[in-house]
Amino acid sequence: xxxxxxxxxxxxxxxxxxxxxxxxxxxxxxxxxxxxxxxxxxxxxxxxxxxxxxxxxxxxxxxxxxxxxxxxxxxxxxxxxxxxxxxxxxxxxxxxxxxxxxxxxxxxxxxxxxxxxxxxxxxxxxxxxxxxxxxxxxxxxxxxxxxxxxxxxxxxxxxxxxxxxxxxxxxxxxxxxxxxxxxxxxxxxxxxxxxxxxxxxxxxxxxxxxxxxxxxxxxxxxxxxxxxxxxxxxxxxxxxxxxxxxxxxxxxxxxxxxxxxxxxxxxxxxxxxxxxxxxxxxxxxxxxxxxxxxxxxxxxxxxxxxxxxxxxxxxxxxxxxxxxxxxxxxxxxxxxxxxxxxxxxxxxxxxxxxxxxxxxxxxxxxxxxxxxxxxxxxxxxxxxxxxxxxxxxxxxxxxxxxxxxxxxx
Numbered sequence: 001x002x003x004x005x006x007x008x009x010x011x012x013x014x015x016x017x018x019x020x021x022x023x024x025x026x027x028x029x030x031x032x033x034x035x036x037x038x039x040x041x042x043x044x045x046x047x048x049x050x051x052x053x054x055x056x057x058x059x060x061x062x063x064x065x066x067x068x069x070x071x072x073x074x075x076x077x078x079x080x081x082x083x084x085x086x087x088x089x090x091x092x093x094x095x096x097x098x099x100x101x102x103x104x105x106x107x108x109x110x111x112x113x114x115x116x117x118x119x120x121x122x123x124x125x126x127x128x129x130x131x132x133x134x135x136x137x138x139x140x141x142x143x144x145x146x147x148x149x150x151x152x153x154x155x156x157x158x159x160x161x162x163x164x165x166x167x168x169x170x171x172x173x174x175x176x177x178x179x180x181x182x183x184x185x186x187x188x189x190x191x192x193x194x195x196x197x198x199x200x201x202x203x204x205x206x207x208x209x210x211x212x213x214x215x216x217x218x219x220x221x222x223x224x225x226x227x228x229x230x231x232x233x234x235x236x237x238x239x240x241x242x243x244x245x246x247x248x249x250x251x252x253x254x255x256x257x258x259x260x261x262x263x264x265x266x267x268x269x270x271x272x273x274x275x276x277x278x279x280x281x282x283x284x285x286x287x288x289x290x291x292x293x294x295x296x297x298x299x300x301x302x303x304x305x306x307x308x309x310x311x312x313x314x315x316x317x318x319x320x321x322x323x324x325x326x327x328x329x330x331x332x333x334x335x336x337x338x339x340x341x342x343x344x345x346x347x348x349x350x351x352x353x354x355x356x357x358x359x360x361x362x363x364x365x366x367x368x369x370x371x372x373x374x375x376x377x378x379x380x381x382x383x384x385x386x387x388x389x390x391x392x393x394x395x396x397x398x399x400x401x402x403x404x405x406x407x408x409x
Contacts, residue, residue: 114275114282115203121267122235125327125383129240129272132198133210134166138237142265142272144393145323145380146181146241148251149197150189152213152228155237167212170194179211181239184223185230187216197254203274208254239325242272242393244400253395262394262401265324267386268408277392277403285390285405289352292401297321297378301349305335308342308358318377320347322385322402329367329382339366347381354404355385 117129119142127142133149136156140149157163173190180186189211196206216227224230231237242263245252255263255274264273264285271280279285291298297319304315314335323329331345339359345367346356359366367382385391385404394401 113202114273114278115199115201116280117199117201117203117272117274119265119267119270119272121270121387125387126234126236127265127267127272127324127383127386128234128236130200131238131240132200133238134170134195134197136163136166139235140238140240141231141234141236141325143239143241143323143325144243144265144386144391145321145325146239146251147243147245147253147256148209148211148241149238149254150179150211150213150241150251151238152187152216152231154228156195156212173212174209177211180219181230183230184218184220185216185227186219187213187227189213199274205254205258208257209252210254211251244393244395256395260395262392264390264392264405265386266390267383268388268390277394277405279390279405279408283408285392287392288354288389288404288406289349290394290401290403291349298349298402301347301354303331303335303379304346304348305331305339306344306346307340308344313343316377318347318379321378321380322391323380324383324386327368327382328365329384330380331367331369332377332379333369333371334377337369339363339369345384347385355381355388357384357388 119127119129121127128139129142131138131140133151134156136158138151138155140151153167154160154163156166170192171194173192175191176188177191178186178188192210192212193207195210195212196204197208197210198204213227216230218225224233228237231239240254241251242253242255242265245256253263260275262277263275264277264279266273266279269280269283273280277285277287299319301318301320302315303318303320305313307313316332316335318332318335331339336343341359341361341363343359344356345359347354357365365384367379367384372378389407390405392403392405394403
Protein backbone atom coordinates (compact mmCIF):
# COMPACT_ATOMS: atom_id res chain seq x y z
CA UNK A 1 0.00 0.00 0.00
CA UNK A 2 1.10 3.54 -0.58
CA UNK A 3 0.22 6.81 1.02
CA UNK A 4 -1.31 9.81 -0.65
CA UNK A 5 2.11 11.12 -1.53
CA UNK A 6 2.50 8.24 -3.97
CA UNK A 7 5.62 6.86 -2.31
CA UNK A 8 5.99 3.11 -2.14
CA UNK A 9 6.76 0.56 0.49
CA UNK A 10 5.39 -1.61 3.27
CA UNK A 11 7.60 -2.60 6.18
CA UNK A 12 6.36 -5.16 8.67
CA UNK A 13 8.35 -6.84 11.43
CA UNK A 14 6.95 -9.40 13.86
CA UNK A 15 8.07 -10.94 17.11
CA UNK A 16 6.60 -13.57 19.41
CA UNK A 17 5.10 -12.53 22.71
CA UNK A 18 7.17 -14.05 25.51
CA UNK A 19 7.77 -13.84 29.25
CA UNK A 20 6.12 -11.21 31.41
CA UNK A 21 4.18 -9.65 28.54
CA UNK A 22 2.13 -12.81 28.10
CA UNK A 23 1.41 -13.06 31.80
CA UNK A 24 0.44 -9.41 32.06
CA UNK A 25 -1.82 -9.50 29.03
CA UNK A 26 -3.38 -12.79 30.18
CA UNK A 27 -4.26 -11.16 33.49
CA UNK A 28 -5.91 -8.22 31.74
CA UNK A 29 -7.70 -10.52 29.30
CA UNK A 30 -8.98 -12.67 32.13
CA UNK A 31 -10.83 -9.65 33.50
CA UNK A 32 -12.87 -9.48 30.31
CA UNK A 33 -13.29 -13.20 29.56
CA UNK A 34 -13.70 -14.74 33.00
CA UNK A 35 -10.98 -17.27 32.11
CA UNK A 36 -9.12 -19.31 34.71
CA UNK A 37 -6.52 -16.74 35.71
CA UNK A 38 -6.38 -15.29 39.21
CA UNK A 39 -9.22 -12.79 39.37
CA UNK A 40 -8.37 -9.11 39.59
CA UNK A 41 -10.24 -6.85 41.98
CA UNK A 42 -13.07 -4.74 40.60
CA UNK A 43 -10.80 -1.71 40.48
CA UNK A 44 -7.66 -3.43 39.15
CA UNK A 45 -4.21 -1.87 39.03
CA UNK A 46 -4.17 -1.50 35.26
CA UNK A 47 -0.84 0.34 35.45
CA UNK A 48 0.85 -2.72 36.92
CA UNK A 49 -0.74 -5.05 34.40
CA UNK A 50 -0.05 -3.10 31.22
CA UNK A 51 3.32 -1.62 32.13
CA UNK A 52 5.29 -4.82 31.24
CA UNK A 53 3.69 -4.75 27.80
CA UNK A 54 3.91 -1.06 27.02
CA UNK A 55 7.29 -0.11 28.47
CA UNK A 56 9.48 -2.29 26.16
CA UNK A 57 7.59 -0.88 23.19
CA UNK A 58 7.92 2.70 24.42
CA UNK A 59 11.63 2.25 25.11
CA UNK A 60 12.24 1.01 21.57
CA UNK A 61 10.13 3.78 20.09
CA UNK A 62 11.76 6.50 22.21
CA UNK A 63 15.20 5.35 21.09
CA UNK A 64 14.06 5.60 17.48
CA UNK A 65 12.58 9.05 17.99
CA UNK A 66 15.64 10.55 19.71
CA UNK A 67 17.47 11.06 16.42
CA UNK A 68 14.32 12.38 14.75
CA UNK A 69 13.02 14.66 17.51
CA UNK A 70 14.42 14.45 21.07
CA UNK A 71 11.48 16.46 22.40
CA UNK A 72 9.05 13.97 20.87
CA UNK A 73 10.80 11.12 22.67
CA UNK A 74 10.42 12.91 26.00
CA UNK A 75 6.78 13.75 25.24
CA UNK A 76 6.10 10.10 24.42
CA UNK A 77 7.31 8.92 27.83
CA UNK A 78 5.19 11.56 29.56
CA UNK A 79 2.17 10.63 27.45
CA UNK A 80 2.55 6.96 28.32
CA UNK A 81 2.65 7.69 32.05
CA UNK A 82 -0.52 9.78 31.70
CA UNK A 83 -2.26 7.05 29.69
CA UNK A 84 -1.51 4.36 32.26
CA UNK A 85 -2.68 6.64 35.07
CA UNK A 86 -5.92 7.32 33.21
CA UNK A 87 -6.54 3.63 32.56
CA UNK A 88 -5.84 2.88 36.21
CA UNK A 89 -8.74 5.17 37.18
CA UNK A 90 -11.23 3.12 35.16
CA UNK A 91 -13.41 0.65 37.03
CA UNK A 92 -12.97 -2.19 34.51
CA UNK A 93 -14.44 -4.83 36.79
CA UNK A 94 -17.62 -2.87 37.37
CA UNK A 95 -18.08 -2.20 33.67
CA UNK A 96 -17.90 -5.85 32.62
CA UNK A 97 -20.62 -8.47 33.11
CA UNK A 98 -20.07 -10.57 36.22
CA UNK A 99 -19.96 -13.81 34.26
CA UNK A 100 -18.63 -12.70 30.91
CA UNK A 101 -17.74 -15.46 28.50
CA UNK A 102 -15.26 -15.41 25.61
CA UNK A 103 -16.73 -14.21 22.35
CA UNK A 104 -18.50 -17.08 20.61
CA UNK A 105 -16.68 -18.40 17.57
CA UNK A 106 -18.37 -17.75 14.24
CA UNK A 107 -18.02 -20.59 11.78
CA UNK A 108 -16.12 -19.59 8.66
CA UNK A 109 -18.08 -19.85 5.43
CA UNK A 110 -17.12 -22.63 3.09
CA UNK A 111 -14.18 -21.60 0.90
CA UNK A 112 -15.92 -23.31 -2.02
CA UNK A 113 -18.46 -20.48 -2.15
CA UNK A 114 -18.24 -17.21 -4.08
CA UNK A 115 -19.23 -13.96 -2.39
CA UNK A 116 -19.89 -10.52 -3.88
CA UNK A 117 -18.89 -7.73 -1.49
CA UNK A 118 -20.09 -4.24 -2.54
CA UNK A 119 -17.29 -1.73 -3.06
CA UNK A 120 -17.51 2.02 -2.59
CA UNK A 121 -14.73 3.94 -4.36
CA UNK A 122 -13.87 7.01 -2.31
CA UNK A 123 -12.00 10.08 -3.55
CA UNK A 124 -11.72 8.54 -7.01
CA UNK A 125 -9.15 5.85 -6.18
CA UNK A 126 -9.82 4.35 -2.74
CA UNK A 127 -11.77 1.08 -2.98
CA UNK A 128 -13.47 0.27 0.33
CA UNK A 129 -15.72 -2.46 1.70
CA UNK A 130 -17.76 -2.64 4.90
CA UNK A 131 -17.11 -5.18 7.66
CA UNK A 132 -18.28 -5.69 11.21
CA UNK A 133 -15.22 -6.59 13.32
CA UNK A 134 -15.89 -7.92 16.79
CA UNK A 135 -19.32 -6.33 16.58
CA UNK A 136 -18.03 -2.90 15.55
CA UNK A 137 -18.73 -1.35 12.15
CA UNK A 138 -15.67 -0.59 9.99
CA UNK A 139 -14.82 0.74 6.54
CA UNK A 140 -11.83 -1.13 5.12
CA UNK A 141 -9.49 0.07 2.37
CA UNK A 142 -9.00 -2.76 -0.16
CA UNK A 143 -5.25 -2.99 -0.71
CA UNK A 144 -3.69 -5.47 -3.12
CA UNK A 145 -0.23 -4.13 -2.21
CA UNK A 146 -0.29 -5.60 1.31
CA UNK A 147 -1.66 -8.66 3.06
CA UNK A 148 -3.60 -8.90 6.31
CA UNK A 149 -6.49 -7.22 8.09
CA UNK A 150 -5.25 -4.25 10.16
CA UNK A 151 -7.38 -2.00 12.38
CA UNK A 152 -6.57 0.41 15.23
CA UNK A 153 -7.88 -0.73 18.62
CA UNK A 154 -10.19 2.27 18.70
CA UNK A 155 -12.13 0.75 15.76
CA UNK A 156 -13.33 -2.16 17.91
CA UNK A 157 -15.99 -0.13 19.70
CA UNK A 158 -18.22 2.94 19.62
CA UNK A 159 -15.90 4.70 22.08
CA UNK A 160 -12.44 4.15 23.53
CA UNK A 161 -13.69 2.36 26.63
CA UNK A 162 -15.96 -0.10 24.78
CA UNK A 163 -13.19 -0.72 22.24
CA UNK A 164 -10.70 -1.52 25.01
CA UNK A 165 -13.14 -3.91 26.69
CA UNK A 166 -13.88 -5.57 23.34
CA UNK A 167 -10.17 -6.02 22.65
CA UNK A 168 -9.55 -7.70 26.01
CA UNK A 169 -12.59 -9.95 25.54
CA UNK A 170 -10.63 -11.89 22.91
CA UNK A 171 -7.97 -13.07 25.32
CA UNK A 172 -4.29 -12.48 24.73
CA UNK A 173 -2.70 -12.18 21.28
CA UNK A 174 -0.55 -14.69 19.42
CA UNK A 175 1.99 -12.15 18.21
CA UNK A 176 3.15 -8.59 18.65
CA UNK A 177 5.05 -6.65 16.01
CA UNK A 178 6.03 -3.37 14.44
CA UNK A 179 4.80 -2.33 11.02
CA UNK A 180 4.41 0.63 8.73
CA UNK A 181 2.83 1.86 5.53
CA UNK A 182 4.30 4.38 3.18
CA UNK A 183 2.78 7.77 3.63
CA UNK A 184 4.74 8.32 6.82
CA UNK A 185 3.16 6.23 9.58
CA UNK A 186 4.45 3.30 11.63
CA UNK A 187 2.80 1.36 14.44
CA UNK A 188 2.95 -1.47 16.95
CA UNK A 189 0.24 -4.11 16.76
CA UNK A 190 -1.12 -7.22 18.47
CA UNK A 191 -2.33 -10.19 16.40
CA UNK A 192 -5.51 -12.06 17.37
CA UNK A 193 -6.88 -15.20 15.70
CA UNK A 194 -10.36 -15.23 17.24
CA UNK A 195 -12.02 -11.91 16.38
CA UNK A 196 -15.18 -12.59 14.35
CA UNK A 197 -15.44 -10.58 11.13
CA UNK A 198 -18.66 -10.27 9.13
CA UNK A 199 -18.16 -8.93 5.60
CA UNK A 200 -21.83 -9.15 4.70
CA UNK A 201 -23.23 -11.09 1.74
CA UNK A 202 -23.04 -14.23 3.90
CA UNK A 203 -19.26 -14.15 4.32
CA UNK A 204 -18.01 -14.45 7.91
CA UNK A 205 -14.67 -15.53 9.39
CA UNK A 206 -13.73 -16.25 12.99
CA UNK A 207 -10.17 -17.62 12.93
CA UNK A 208 -8.41 -15.41 10.38
CA UNK A 209 -5.66 -13.24 11.90
CA UNK A 210 -6.49 -9.63 12.75
CA UNK A 211 -3.68 -7.17 13.49
CA UNK A 212 -4.81 -4.57 16.03
CA UNK A 213 -2.73 -1.37 16.10
CA UNK A 214 -2.09 -0.24 19.69
CA UNK A 215 0.28 2.69 19.21
CA UNK A 216 1.44 4.68 16.16
CA UNK A 217 3.69 7.58 15.23
CA UNK A 218 4.64 9.66 12.15
CA UNK A 219 7.85 8.79 10.33
CA UNK A 220 8.14 11.83 8.08
CA UNK A 221 7.54 15.56 8.30
CA UNK A 222 4.03 16.44 7.21
CA UNK A 223 2.81 12.87 7.70
CA UNK A 224 -0.42 12.06 9.57
CA UNK A 225 0.16 12.18 13.34
CA UNK A 226 -1.12 8.65 13.90
CA UNK A 227 -2.57 5.56 12.23
CA UNK A 228 -6.17 6.66 12.78
CA UNK A 229 -5.61 9.92 10.90
CA UNK A 230 -3.70 8.07 8.20
CA UNK A 231 -6.81 5.94 7.68
CA UNK A 232 -9.17 8.89 7.98
CA UNK A 233 -7.36 10.56 5.09
CA UNK A 234 -8.55 7.59 3.01
CA UNK A 235 -12.06 7.67 4.53
CA UNK A 236 -11.35 4.31 6.17
CA UNK A 237 -11.07 2.81 9.65
CA UNK A 238 -8.92 -0.19 8.68
CA UNK A 239 -6.97 -1.86 5.88
CA UNK A 240 -7.95 -5.11 4.17
CA UNK A 241 -4.72 -6.37 2.60
CA UNK A 242 -5.72 -8.89 -0.09
CA UNK A 243 -2.27 -9.50 -1.59
CA UNK A 244 -0.89 -13.03 -1.67
CA UNK A 245 1.38 -13.94 1.26
CA UNK A 246 4.30 -13.90 1.62
CA UNK A 247 4.78 -11.73 -1.46
CA UNK A 248 2.87 -8.83 0.10
CA UNK A 249 4.51 -9.11 3.51
CA UNK A 250 4.44 -11.37 6.55
CA UNK A 251 0.71 -10.88 7.11
CA UNK A 252 -1.92 -13.02 5.41
CA UNK A 253 -5.13 -12.05 3.69
CA UNK A 254 -8.07 -13.31 5.75
CA UNK A 255 -9.50 -14.73 2.53
CA UNK A 256 -6.30 -16.65 1.76
CA UNK A 257 -6.21 -17.95 5.33
CA UNK A 258 -9.82 -19.11 5.00
CA UNK A 259 -8.89 -21.20 1.96
CA UNK A 260 -10.32 -19.16 -0.91
CA UNK A 261 -8.54 -19.44 -4.26
CA UNK A 262 -8.38 -15.67 -4.71
CA UNK A 263 -10.34 -12.44 -5.07
CA UNK A 264 -11.40 -10.34 -8.05
CA UNK A 265 -11.26 -6.57 -7.69
CA UNK A 266 -14.03 -5.50 -10.08
CA UNK A 267 -14.15 -1.72 -9.68
CA UNK A 268 -16.07 -1.16 -12.95
CA UNK A 269 -18.93 -3.09 -11.32
CA UNK A 270 -18.14 -1.81 -7.78
CA UNK A 271 -17.67 -5.31 -6.40
CA UNK A 272 -15.03 -7.39 -4.63
CA UNK A 273 -15.63 -11.01 -5.63
CA UNK A 274 -14.19 -13.45 -3.09
CA UNK A 275 -13.49 -16.98 -4.29
CA UNK A 276 -13.25 -16.89 -8.09
CA UNK A 277 -12.03 -15.02 -11.15
CA UNK A 278 -15.45 -13.78 -12.18
CA UNK A 279 -17.34 -10.55 -12.26
CA UNK A 280 -20.22 -9.44 -10.09
CA UNK A 281 -23.32 -11.66 -10.09
CA UNK A 282 -21.41 -14.57 -11.62
CA UNK A 283 -20.51 -12.71 -14.80
CA UNK A 284 -17.90 -14.64 -16.79
CA UNK A 285 -14.65 -12.80 -17.53
CA UNK A 286 -12.21 -13.16 -20.40
CA UNK A 287 -8.58 -13.21 -19.18
CA UNK A 288 -5.96 -11.15 -20.97
CA UNK A 289 -3.00 -12.80 -19.27
CA UNK A 290 -1.99 -14.38 -15.96
CA UNK A 291 1.40 -13.53 -14.42
CA UNK A 292 3.01 -15.06 -11.33
CA UNK A 293 4.57 -13.25 -8.40
CA UNK A 294 1.90 -10.66 -7.67
CA UNK A 295 1.75 -8.31 -5.99
CA UNK A 296 5.54 -8.15 -5.70
CA UNK A 297 6.94 -6.41 -8.78
CA UNK A 298 6.00 -8.04 -12.05
CA UNK A 299 9.32 -7.84 -13.85
CA UNK A 300 10.29 -7.40 -17.49
CA UNK A 301 7.25 -5.36 -18.44
CA UNK A 302 7.30 -2.40 -20.83
CA UNK A 303 5.72 0.97 -20.10
CA UNK A 304 4.94 3.29 -23.00
CA UNK A 305 3.77 6.92 -22.98
CA UNK A 306 2.24 8.52 -26.09
CA UNK A 307 0.54 11.81 -26.85
CA UNK A 308 -3.15 12.03 -27.73
CA UNK A 309 -2.17 11.84 -31.39
CA UNK A 310 -0.08 8.69 -30.91
CA UNK A 311 3.37 10.29 -30.93
CA UNK A 312 5.81 8.35 -28.76
CA UNK A 313 7.01 10.30 -25.71
CA UNK A 314 9.05 7.54 -24.14
CA UNK A 315 9.18 3.85 -23.20
CA UNK A 316 11.25 1.53 -21.04
CA UNK A 317 11.44 -1.73 -19.14
CA UNK A 318 9.78 -1.65 -15.70
CA UNK A 319 8.91 -3.85 -12.75
CA UNK A 320 5.38 -3.14 -11.62
CA UNK A 321 3.85 -3.30 -8.12
CA UNK A 322 0.19 -3.93 -8.88
CA UNK A 323 -1.11 -1.94 -5.93
CA UNK A 324 -4.76 -0.93 -5.65
CA UNK A 325 -3.83 1.29 -2.68
CA UNK A 326 -1.30 3.24 -4.71
CA UNK A 327 -3.39 6.30 -5.64
CA UNK A 328 -2.43 7.05 -9.29
CA UNK A 329 0.89 5.23 -9.26
CA UNK A 330 4.36 6.30 -10.34
CA UNK A 331 6.33 6.78 -13.58
CA UNK A 332 10.13 6.93 -14.03
CA UNK A 333 11.48 10.21 -15.36
CA UNK A 334 13.56 8.16 -17.81
CA UNK A 335 10.32 7.42 -19.66
CA UNK A 336 8.63 10.82 -19.38
CA UNK A 337 9.46 14.03 -17.54
CA UNK A 338 6.18 15.80 -18.17
CA UNK A 339 2.61 14.70 -18.82
CA UNK A 340 -0.27 16.54 -20.48
CA UNK A 341 -3.98 16.05 -20.90
CA UNK A 342 -4.67 13.29 -23.42
CA UNK A 343 -1.35 11.47 -22.96
CA UNK A 344 -1.82 7.70 -22.75
CA UNK A 345 0.16 5.37 -20.48
CA UNK A 346 0.23 1.69 -21.42
CA UNK A 347 1.87 -1.33 -19.79
CA UNK A 348 2.75 -4.43 -21.82
CA UNK A 349 4.05 -7.91 -21.17
CA UNK A 350 6.06 -8.27 -24.38
CA UNK A 351 3.38 -7.62 -27.04
CA UNK A 352 0.37 -8.19 -24.78
CA UNK A 353 -1.33 -5.01 -23.51
CA UNK A 354 -2.13 -5.49 -19.80
CA UNK A 355 -3.70 -2.11 -19.12
CA UNK A 356 -3.83 1.44 -20.42
CA UNK A 357 -5.18 4.78 -19.20
CA UNK A 358 -5.30 8.42 -20.25
CA UNK A 359 -4.38 11.63 -18.44
CA UNK A 360 -7.45 13.79 -17.85
CA UNK A 361 -8.10 17.48 -17.55
CA UNK A 362 -6.03 19.25 -14.93
CA UNK A 363 -3.56 16.36 -14.90
CA UNK A 364 -6.19 14.06 -13.42
CA UNK A 365 -5.10 10.42 -13.20
CA UNK A 366 -1.48 11.40 -13.77
CA UNK A 367 1.08 9.19 -11.97
CA UNK A 368 3.81 10.77 -9.88
CA UNK A 369 7.00 11.17 -11.93
CA UNK A 370 10.05 10.18 -9.91
CA UNK A 371 13.79 10.36 -10.50
CA UNK A 372 15.71 7.37 -9.19
CA UNK A 373 19.18 5.94 -9.47
CA UNK A 374 20.44 5.17 -12.97
CA UNK A 375 18.58 2.14 -14.22
CA UNK A 376 15.88 2.37 -11.54
CA UNK A 377 12.66 1.15 -13.10
CA UNK A 378 10.34 0.07 -10.29
CA UNK A 379 6.84 1.52 -10.64
CA UNK A 380 3.59 1.36 -8.72
CA UNK A 381 0.50 0.72 -10.82
CA UNK A 382 -1.75 2.65 -8.49
CA UNK A 383 -5.49 2.22 -8.80
CA UNK A 384 -5.55 2.89 -12.56
CA UNK A 385 -5.68 -0.68 -13.95
CA UNK A 386 -8.33 -1.61 -11.36
CA UNK A 387 -10.48 1.35 -12.40
CA UNK A 388 -10.65 0.11 -16.00
CA UNK A 389 -10.79 -3.70 -15.81
CA UNK A 390 -11.41 -6.58 -13.38
CA UNK A 391 -8.20 -7.99 -11.87
CA UNK A 392 -7.93 -11.34 -10.07
CA UNK A 393 -5.45 -11.88 -7.20
CA UNK A 394 -4.77 -15.62 -6.94
CA UNK A 395 -3.55 -17.42 -3.80
CA UNK A 396 -1.47 -20.53 -3.26
CA UNK A 397 1.84 -22.01 -4.34
CA UNK A 398 5.30 -20.54 -4.01
CA UNK A 399 4.12 -17.45 -5.87
CA UNK A 400 0.79 -15.80 -6.12
CA UNK A 401 -0.71 -14.97 -9.48
CA UNK A 402 -2.50 -12.01 -10.95
CA UNK A 403 -4.91 -12.17 -13.90
CA UNK A 404 -5.73 -9.10 -15.95
CA UNK A 405 -9.21 -9.49 -17.47
CA UNK A 406 -10.75 -7.88 -20.51
CA UNK A 407 -12.43 -4.55 -19.78
CA UNK A 408 -16.21 -4.85 -19.76
CA UNK A 409 -17.90 -2.70 -22.39
